[in-house]
Amino acid sequence: MQIARPEPGVAVVTLDAPATRNSLSRRTIALLDDTVRALSDDKGVAAIVLAATGPVFSAGHDLKELERHRADPDGGRAFYEETMQACAKLMQSIVGSPKPVIAAVQGVATAAGCQLVATCDLAVAANTATFATPGVNIGLFCSTPMVALARNVPRKRAMEMLLLGEMLSAEEAERYGLINRVVQPERVHDEALAIARIIAAKSPLTVAIGKEAFYRQIEQPLADAYAYAAAVMVENMMARDAAEGIGAFLEKRDPTWKGC
Known part of the structure; x- marks a missing residue:
């Protein structure tokens, strides 16, 4: 994870694990939560941009990590409970932050990655970005992503995403209200910074x-x-x-x- 301050009042947090599709492992969730909380308390920060490197913004929870814990004595229950609680805490940290958080989505955002986009206060996406809550396709309903999704898009749209598990284009996501703006891929970072700059000029x-x-x-x-x-x-x-x-x-x- 990288943290930069490209201009006064603006912090950019970048998920930087493209090899794992920027999956939200337990470690990544903890790091991101700590970072959001620290920047929330930083008087020099007025707005936070959340970005990612590689073709995937975030593929959601690290399924390989989750599967490894099926070998635990309790079948993984304790680890799964702790992971979902940690993820819920992260999402609430974003919502509870006094600083607006802007997602800059350059690629695929699925499952808890889509949840992360929905949880951010604003979102800019490349016209090549795609979004989905595909858990239903692998027997694991996206119940926690549902919380953020249902609070940001109309009910029937949310249910369609959750029940069909199909990919949405950036244009569809904008129509649904999941994201605010669709731009050319090379403009995502600049557009998110422009929004952050406007916010940073306010009280x-x-x-x-x-x-x-x-x-x-x-x-x-x-x-x-x-x-x-x-x-x-x-x-x-x-x-x-x-x-x-x-x-x-x-x-x-x-x-x-x-x-x-």
């Missing part, structure tokens, strides 16, 4: 407030969501950055953010 406090509020309200009934969002907006109005931003807009000048 970090405002972005953090908004991201947390988005994921909290979306799980609530309508009336509760409005009550919660109204309270969040009042607290946001009391922040220094809100006063600065509104003042700058009215005075026709650029704001100076302080993150408070």
Whole structure:
């Protein structure tokens, strides 16, 4: 795994194990989780880009690693439980991060790799990228990828992906709402950086407030969501950055953010 800071406020985390199709082994899951958490606490980072090397963004869980543990005394149950819990923790770390996470998908994203894309706040993909939750084809329903998928695409689209296990093109994934933008392969990195750059120019406090509020309200009934969002907006109005931003807009000048 590589970590770079190509410009102020932007961190790029790159999965760099093309020989294993950037599979989410237990070690990779732990490293990625630690990295996301560390960057989330880094005041010098405003947005995180998640990329990968090679023709595969991520093929999901390392099936060879999972199969090796069938020889464990318990048939692998403990290892499988720990792996799925660790993966769930990683996905929640991404959602819970105050920094927006942008997937830059250059190739194939399947199973938990597709889950990773769905979990990121935004996603840019090459027009040659493909997506699938194909577990049903090998007798292992993509139940944990389903959690992220069902929260990001319409229900019938999610069920179609889960039940058929077929590959989607980048254009189909964009229509489904799984990704935001489709670009030429050589533009993926630059497009993701451009989005990150725009976010990095905003008030970090405002972005953090908004991201947390988005994921909290979306799980609530309508009336509760409005009550919660109204309270969040009042607290946001009391922040220094809100006063600065509104003042700058009215005075026709650029704001100076302080993150408070």
